Amino acid sequence: MTGAAAAVRREAVAGSPKISFAGVEKTYATRGGANGGTLALDRFDLDIAPAEVLSIVGPTGCGKSTALNILAGFEPPSSGGVRVDGRVVTAPGPDRGVVFQQAALFPWLTALDNVVLGVKCRGEARELYEPKALRLLEEVGLKGFERHYPYQLSGGMQQRVQIARALVNEPDILLMDEPFGALDYQTRLLMQKLLLRLWEHFRPTILFVTHDVGEAIFISDRVIAMTRRPGRVKCELRVTSPKPRDYDFLSSTEFKALERELVLAVQSEVDDYA
């Protein structure tokens, strides 16, 4: 299909999804190629609307990272495909900013240089990208730390730099794989609020993978729980309370009800296994 045809189709279908997983399967080859490999995802279907915040929870090893990595373009699907704006994903790109769980900043670059590396390499003028990067670093709460190296920053600060590095490319989509998983409880809550504030400002579509059911509910419009491996969508919940939300949402009846439902959904997958 030509680009023009794709664009016409996109215009035509009002309310079409931003991201669409259709029948995605992923089999990882096992070392030595014995017993046909590991089936990580099995006919995984999921549509995500523009500017929607969607979280995936599920038991460990169920294929959450696999789904995110296929959307990011890091891994090819074994069959089926992922579309972004109707176009099949084939490679990584700056239109999909990625925030990794840990230590994905380049340790030989300062916070600022980490943020600007991509735009700089694309040949953008320094007068353009540097003020933008500085403003972003300020927005994620790192004013005064622009010239610090990653090893001079706390874990939470490093994740803020990663978020700024993804946002500087003005991506439509933000992919986050347990980005706050290594942080302490207080910092994690702080980062969740920061993420909601940034979402209000930039309105990206966010795919967020986490083990923390409360975190998923707090930030998301929709949460899906996956079955154990091979992963498929088991159930999905909508969070109706409007964003941005504050800490008092954590003690609301809606939050509590959703939390109980999700915990049971995930736990039943783990229990069956034992």
Add this chain to the structure above:
Amino acid sequence: MSDAKVNPPSQPPSGERRREAPDVVYSVLAVATLLALWVVASRPGMFRPGYVPTPESLGTTFLELLRDGYQGQPLRQHIQISLFRTLTGFLLGVLVGVPVGLLTGYSRRAGAMISPIMAFIRPIPPIAFIPMTVLYFGLGEVGKIVLIFFVSFNYVQANAQAGAANFPIAYRRAAQSIGLTKAQTFFRIILPGALPQIFTGLKVALALSWAVVVAAELVGAQSGLGFMISDAALLFRLPVVFIGIVLIGAIGLVLNLTLNFAEAKIVHWKGR
């Protein structure tokens, strides 16, 4: 001031403090003991006359070497020529070894081509090639520099390859997702990412280059510190031999410290 009240634990009881002698005291004691043993061993009657030179004879010989040189060449020149051979060969090895190693680490195919060859060559002791270089290149500078280049290349290439190959996948993915091209990834991510490992290779390569230069000068040279100690040993000028060995050790130490210093400056993030 109420300092004494606020900070009583910062002043440990004197008995406890006396037990905590600083490490440097032990270092000085060990060196002093060794020197004392040497003085005793060099006394007449301890060993065959002339076999263990006295501290005084080393001092006077050193002054003579500084004034008159050795075998018609100033001492400075023997040091310079050894350093020239080492550093030229070493730097050539680095200039070729780093790019080749990064490439063979980055590209699986290039790695598959070079790995079996290097795996066979690397365990061969470099001094085994000395007769061959003399045969092909004679006793001049070229043979020695080729030999040192070879030594340096071996270790620099191996470490650069390991640095580029054992690369956190998160770096590679982060580079892709911010839109770097292959060339940009190579120069801006793979190269700096491999620097810590490259420096490990540089340190081994330089130490070994220095050692092999001395070995090469022992057998086929008319100048250099290796020549000086082997020639002096044949003439039974033991103080010269001892001074040569001390110089070789001191220069090796300085080379190593220089690289350590450069490493701490350049690879400031290493181990953090």
